[in-house]
Amino acid sequence: MTAVPLALVYYLLVTPIGLVSRLVRDPLRRRKDPRAASYWIRLDGAS
Numbered sequence: 001m002t003a004v005p006l007a008l009v010y011y012l013l014v015t016p017i018g019l020v021s022r023l024v025r026d027p028l029r030r031r032k033d034p035r036a037a038s039y040w041i042r043l044d045g046a047s
Contacts, residue, residue: 021027
């Protein structure tokens with residue numbers, strides 16, 4: 001019985017918030033940078 005209200009809250013409130021936040025910003029920084037020479041990150045501390 002409580003699954004229906006929880007599903008409604010999820011699909012009517014949480015899902016639109018997530019979709020809008022993905023349209024506004026890129027949280028994982030997945031967009032390509034055309035100026036980048038490489039996407040590798042050195043782990044030894046050298047630049």
